[in-house]
Structures are given as C-alpha cells and as structure tokens.
Amino acid sequence: MVLTTPLLDRLAQRGPVDVVATPQSAPLLAGHPAVRDVIVYDKRGIARGWRGMLRTARAIRFREADVPRGAQVAYMAQGSLRSATLAAVAGVPSRVGFATSAGRALYTNTVPYQADQHHATRLWSLASTDEEDRRPLAPLHPRLFPSSNDHAAAAALLSSAGVVPGSSLLVLAPGSVWATKRWPHYPALAVALQRDPRTANARIVIVGAAADGAIARDVSEAAQAAGLPLPIDATGRLSLLSSAALLARAGAIVTNDSLPLHLASAMGIPTVALFGPTTLALGFGPLAPHAESLGLDALPCRPCHAHGPATCPLEHWKCMRELPVARVVDAVADVMRVAR
Numbered sequence: 504m505v506l507t508t509p510l511l512d513r514l515a516q517r518g519p520v521d522v523v524a525t526p527q528s529a530p531l532l533a534g535h536p537a538v539r540d541v542i543v544y545d546k547r548g549i550a551r552g553w554r555g556m557l558r559t560a561r562a563i564r565f566r567e568a569d570v571p572r573g574a575q576v577a578y579m580a581q582g583s584l585r586s587a588t589l590a591a592v593a594g595v596p597s598r599v600g601f602a603t604s605a606g607r608a609l610y611t612n613t614v615p616y617q618a619d620q621h622h623a624t625r626l627w628s629l630a631s632t633d634e635e636d637r638r639p640l641a642p643l644h645p646r647l648f649p650s651s652n653d654h655a656a657a658a659a660l661l662s663s664a665g666v667v668p669g670s671s672l673l674v675l676a677p678g679s680v681w682a683t684k685r686w687p688h689y690p691a692l693a694v695a696l697q698r699d700p701r702t703a704n705a706r707i708v709i710v711g712a713a714a715d716g717a718i719a720r721d722v723s724e725a726a727q728a729a730g731l732p733l734p735i736d737a738t739g740r741l742s743l744l745s746s747a748a749l750l751a752r753a754g755a756i757v758t759n760d761s762l763p764l765h766l767a768s769a770m771g772i773p774t775v776a777l778f779g780p781t782t783l784a785l786g787f788g789p790l791a792p793h794a795e796s797l798g799l800d801a802l803p804c805r806p807c808h809a810h811g812p813a814t815c816p817l818e819h820w821k822c823m824r825e826l827p828v829a830r831v832v833d834a835v836a837d838v839m840r841v842a843r
C-alpha cells in the first residue's frame with residue numbers, strides 16, 4: 504500500500520481516487536490528500552466468500568455513482584484474480600493491470616510488468632498511456648500523512664521513556680512476517696551502536712508489531728547484559744501511522760526487507776536496509792533520500808524467493824547469519840553523517 508501512493512498522487516491529478524483496501528492496510532491512507540475514500544474489503548473476515556464480494560461490489564458501485572461510467576477505471580495494483588473479479592462484478596468498465604498478474608484475463612488493458620524497476624515505479628506505470636510514459640522523470644517518493652493524534656501518540660510514548668524533544672533517536676525494526684528475512688544480530692547491533700562513538704549518543708527505539716515483542720526483549724536483554732541503557736520497546740504499542748510519526752523523529756532506521764522499510768521511505772528517514780533471501784533487484788528497496796542496502800552479494804543462492812522462504816532451503820541461512828554487525832554499524836554512521 505505504501506508503494507502505491509505515488510500512483511495515487513498521479514491519478515489524483517485526473518479525478519477522484521477511491522481505494523479498495525484490506526482492514527490491515529486501509530489505515531495507512533488516513534488523511535492522504537490524493538485519496539477521496541477508502542472502501543474496506545475484509546476478504547478474510549466479514550466479507551469472506553461470494554456474498555462478501557457482492558456486498559463490497561455494491562459499496563464500490565454506490566461510491567462511484569457520481570463518476571460518469573465512461574470515466575471509471577480500476578487500477579489493479581494487487582494483481583489477484585479475486586481483485587479483478589471484484590472490479591468486474593462492481594461494473595467498472597475499464598480494468599488496468601500487469602500483463603503478468605493472475606487476474607489478467609479479466610483486465611481490459613494490460614501494462615508490462617517492468618521487472619527491472621522499483622515496485623513503486625511499476626505501480627506508478629499502471630497509469631501510463633504509452634511506452635515513453637512508463638518511467639518517471641524524477642525519483643518517486645511514497646508519502647504518508649500521520650495525523651496530529653498519531654504524532655501525539657508517538658511523542659507520548661517517547662516522553663514516557665524519558666526522551667526529551669530534540670533527542671537523537673535510532674530506530675531498529677527487527678521483525679518481518681517472513682522468518683528468513685529477520686536478521687538475527689539485532690541484539691549485538693544494539694550493543695555495538697551504543698558503544699560506537701559515531702552513534703552512541705542516540706537513544707535506541709525498537710518498532711514493530713506485537714508479535715515482534717520477543718525479539719525486542721532479546722535486544723533489551725543484550726543491552727542490559729552489556730550494562731548499557733535499555734532500548735525503548737515500542738513494539739505493539741503504536742498504530743501504523745503513529746509508527747510513521749515516530750520514524751519522522753528518528754535520525755536513522757535499521758530494518759529488514761519489510762514494512763518499516765517502506766514507512767521510512769514515506770517519511771524520508773535515513774535507512775539501512777538488510778536483505779537476505781531477497782535482493783534489491785526485486786524492486787522493494789528503500790526510497791528515502793539517504794539509504795544504504797546491505798546484503799551478501801557474493802552468495803550465489805540469493806535471491807531464493809520472492810518474499811523469503813519460511814526456512815532456508817539450504818539449511819545454513821548464510822545470507823542473514825553472515826551479514827556482519829560491523830558493516831551495519833558503519834552504514835548507520837554513514838547515512839546519519841550524510842543526512843546531517
């Protein structure tokens with residue numbers, strides 16, 4: 504959803520933009536100036552099955568009633584057959600998607616999937632009318648708009664941990680839905696960052712979902728064992744946009760190839776992104792102005808999966824295990840120095 508926002512900005516120049524989103528991703532678009540409305544499609548919950556799809560299709564038809572039928576276009580950022588079916592059942596006459604997507608049989612126009620481009624560019628190109636128009640003239644920047652309440656929630660969390668305004672913050676995002684994308688050395692990193700004179704003055708904050716709480720505890724225990732200040736554990740305590748608001752105050756983030764990487768891109772935060780079973784070439788790298796992406800480029804098995812497998816097919820998981828802490832510390836110091 505975050506990487507879709509440059510497309511939304513582009514489409515908003517042509518007319519009203521309504522977005523169909525899952526309950527999990529819909530909150531990300533709150534307050535986004537390019538978006539008129541968000542229609543929630545809870546395909547695994549209350550809108551499960553055909554009846555749920557028909558209800559959602561009716562909601563779409565009702566919302567689009569003020570748009571002349573000839574001007575209604577569905578841009579299929581999510582390329583599933585289910586999404587394409589929903590748009591067709593909702594009676595949207597033009598349906599545009601990637602030529603490689605599972606739902607392509609139901610599209611009225613297809614756009615090439617530019618495998619060599621960043622995914623934000625691929626999504627942005629869905630609104631392109633001809634071949635020359637498929638590459639943006641300037642780098643794309645996703646955007647999110649945390650509200651004043653989101654900023655207040657982030658500020659309250661930091662203040663309750665004794666952080667005063669203007670303090671230097673370093674955010675660690677050690678989680679990922681995909682186990683093999685979780686770099687295992689965040690505990691050692693938290694210690695190394697606090698001992699390195701280039702980064703030692705920054706307070707460490709750990710962000711993530713509630714499910715990342717165990718990793719956050721490991722990081723805290725490592726700091727405690729080393730006699731260093733405890734990181735602030737924000738896992739499970741902030742909404743997505745409040746997390747984005749917290750990132751906006753940070754000097755840098757270290758993140759796996761996962762959602763916080765894209766939140767950081769949207770907030771323009773200096774980013775160190777760690778890639779293991781996936782690579783930058785897949786098109787999901789950081790888009791923040793100051794960013795470094797680290798991975799073991801010489802490891803021949805990379806990438807082994809589009810998202811990251813549940814377990815390493817070779818069982819050694821070298822792509823993450825052997826990515827050294829010292830390289831990450833240097834990269835953090837670099838992005839912070841360049842961003843100053």
Ligand code: SF4
Pocket residue numbers: 683779780781804805806807808812814815816817818819820821822823
């Ligand atoms: S096969 Fe290689 S790239 Fe894939 S998880 Fe294992 S070490 Fe990483």
